[in-house]
Amino acid sequence: MKESIIEFIKNEISNKRLETINGDDMLFDLGILDSLGIMRLIGFIEDRSQIKVPFQDLTIENFSTVDRIVAYMSRHRV
Numbered sequence: 001m002k003e004s005i006i007e008f009i010k011n012e013i014s015n016k017r018l019e020t021i022n023g024d025d026m027l028f029d030l031g032i033l034d035s036l037g038i039m040r041l042i043g044f045i046e047d048r049s050q051i052k053v054p055f056q057d058l059t060i061e062n063f064s065t066v067d068r069i070v071a072y073m074s075r076h077r078v
Helices: 001-011 036-050 066-075
Strands: none
Touching: 001 036, 001 066, 036 066
């Protein structure tokens, strides 16, 4: 899932031309994600993984890097 999240961010969300996104890149700090981008990414995650992300889980701790997103998804798999 990590690779598909990275590809989605690179191809569908980011306004920047990105060669690579590393798992520990700070997505908001680097301007890769913004508020609209995170909502699109949450929709992608929910569609692809059948995980429902409640509003209270939309935190920096859960969604600031791809590695944190993957860890969040691992904790919430059905």
